[in-house]
Amino acid sequence: MASAPAPAPAPAVPGSAPVPALVLKPYINFKVLTNPETAAAMAANIKHRNLPETIxxxxxxxxxxxxxxxxxxxxxxxxxxxxxxxxxxxxxxxxxxxxxxxxxxxxxxxxxxxxxxxxxxxxxxxxxxxxxVLIPNNTHPTTPIGPESAAQLIRIHGYPLLDHVTLSKQLDLVDFESAAAVTGSRWYYLKNEAALLELALVQFATQRAVKAGFMPVITPDVVRPEVVQACGFQPRDEASQTYWVSTTPPGSSKANASTLSQSDADQQRQQHHYHQHSALCLVATAEISLAGMNLDKTLEESQLPIKMAGFGRAFRAEAGSRGAEVKGLYRVHQFSKVELFVLSKADPGVSDNILEEIRKFQEDLFEELGLCYRVLDMPTEELGASAYKKYDIEAWMPGRNSWGEISSTSNCTDYQSRRLNIRYRTNKIINKPLLTSTDKPSSSNNDSPSSNSVITTEFAHTLNGTAMAIPRIIVALLETYQREDGSVRLPECLWPFMAGVKEIRPKGV
CATH class of the missing domain: 1.10.287 (Helix Hairpins)
Structure with a gap:
């Protein structure tokens, strides 16, 4: 028994064309779940991640x-x-x-x-x-155990400096008030040099990624919820941060349609259905769209690693955030992001090396931008369900008087590929008995009597990392490069993308 039973087709959203059911069959390794030694380690892993006892x-x-x-x-x-x-x-x-x-x-x-x-x-x-499917990935043996406070400091680069909300007002860069009237709290307009700065950061990160061998991709910002779940997120969870897409306006006749025979409970269930079973949802990261590019595909080993740099918008409800977390641009509902995604061979040594390469690439970007940052090896309680090992990179943000996360990178091993059915063909070495003079050679197309290898398929390892999360980098740049006269000097690496702008000065000066 290798795969899950096919789910029932999801009902179409009223007023839209029927959406074909997307059947994803996870390939769960039940051998490790039933082996007493590995099962005990997995149970300890769940406890270390502080997950509910129901898992x-x-x-x-x-x-x-x-x-x-x-x-x-x-x-x-x-x-x-x-x-x-x-x-x-x-x-x-x-x-x-x-x-x-x-x-x-x-x-x-x-x-x-x-x-x-x-x-x-x-x-x-x-x-x-x-x-x-609720059981998380294994944890890398060097990952610290415990809450966020247990994170091990890897290194600190640079030195802490001195605020972005005040700077953006003085320099006329961000309009939070108009966005609040148009959309709501924690939405924003970037304007003047800030708009140029977003485009420059996207170009800067993308060009560096292409030079490093990543394929540029513009990703869809809307995906099916099954793909979101296969990547390790829970879009239908009550505590989900996911925005759902529906073609039915709230309060419309279609949304409130009922018959005289319908009970109140029936109507409530129907309205709940429109929210919970929308055909599509907005992505919280381009990682989801990039992972889905190879859904149900079998690749050739010679194609690996496949390295992608995707640009897209990220949408997050961010329910429950408060205080300094929601000040200015630090925690917003929508932002632009350049995301790195890699498919590699199913070899922990190979994917671990790629994880370090991604981390090195991220550090090179932030050093070129001149940011003061630190790298953290994240502990178990800070790992998402799909992550085997994860690094966070935090920049010093004087406005918060603390470090603020600007990037992360994770090795998900085969957790996502088993749920998305992403495989690759490989020659697998097997032990075969020596042929005697009376043996007849096999006529199989997959192997030969002179070889002890057969062609088989393996689930690829997946890795992801943030190359550039735009608003938080803008926060760090404004607060890091501010000068005594109220102007902000821009790092030289961004000048080619800034339409001739090298510094941001108060208007009229």
């Missing part, structure tokens, strides 16, 4: 054993049904009619039993996969 390796293991037992019972019943059917076909003549009828009755009973067992097994398999 249980033991429960999944027990369910898996039950599914195996029920599957064996079902196979036994099917085998007996086939034997009975074959015996019925062999009986001829009136003398054998009584035995034949008895077997026919036995076949009818078996058919009903098999139908019941199949229905029960389907329910058990659904429960099994619903619980199994």
């Amino acid at each position: 249980s390796v033991a429960a999944v293991s027990d369910l898996y054993k039950t599914v195996i037992e029920r599957t064996q019972q079902l196979d036994k019943a099917r085998s007996e049904r086939n034997r009975v059917a074959a015996e019925i076909k062999s009986l001829f003549g009136e003398s054998k009619e009584a035995k034949r009828q008895k077997l026919v009755e036995r076949g009818r009973v078996l058919k009903e039993e098999i139908h019941t067992q199949e229905a029960e097994l389907a329910v058990l398999e659904t429960q099994l996969y619903d619980q199994a």
Whole structure:
């Protein structure tokens, strides 16, 4: 048993064309879940990440054993049904009619039993996969254990300097008030040099990424929720930060449509359906769109690693944030982002090396921008479900009088690829007995008598990293490069993209 049962097609949003069901079948490694040694390590990993007790390796293991037992019972019943059917076909003549009828009755009973067992097994398999997909990836052995305070300091570059909301007002760079009237709190207009600065940062990061061998991609900002979930996010969770897309306006006749026979509860369920089962949702990071580019694809090993640099908009509800977290541009609902994404061979050594390469690339960007930053090896409670190992990079932000995250990079090993079914063909070495003089060579297309390798498929490892999260970099640049006269000097690496602007001065000066 390798993959989950196919889910029912998602209902179409009223007023829109039907959206074909997207069936994603995760390939769960149940061997490690049922092995006492590895299962214990995975249970400890869940505890180290401070995840809910409802996520249980033991429960999944027990369910898996039950599914195996029920599957064996079902196979036994099917085998007996086939034997009975074959015996019925062999009986001829009136003398054998009584035995034949008895077997026919036995076949009818078996058919009903098999139908019941199949229905029960389907329910058990659904429960099994619903619980199994909640188990997080393993944790790298060097990852610190505990909350954010347990993060290990890797290094500090530069020195802390001195605020961006005040600077942006004095320099006429950001209009929060108009955006609040048009859209709501934590939305913004970038204008004048700030608008140029966003475009310059995107160009700067993208050009450096292309030089480093990354393929540039402009990603869709809207994806199916199944892809979001396959990447390790939970878009339908009550605490989700996801914005949903619907073609049905709130309060419209379609949204409120009901009949006289509908109960209030029915109407509430219908309105809940429009929110929870929208066909699409806005991405919180281009990582999701880039991961989905290779959905259900089998690549060649020679193509790996595949390195992509995607530009897109990120949308986050950011519910529950308060205080300095929501001041100015630091935590907003929409922002531009250049995201790095890599598909690599399923070798922890290979993907670990690529993770370090991504981190080095990010550090080179921030050093070229002249930022004071530090690199953190993030502990278990700060890892998302998909992350095997994660680094955060934080810049010193005088306006917060603290460090603020500007980037991160994660190795997700095969967690995402198993859920998105991203594989690659590879030659796998196997032990084969030596041929004797009486042996005949195999005619298989996959191997030869002179070789001990066969072509098989492996799930690729996926890695992601932020090259440039625009608003927070703008915060760090304004506060780092401010001068005594109120102007802001721009780093030289951005000059080619700034339409001749090398510094930002108060208007009229």
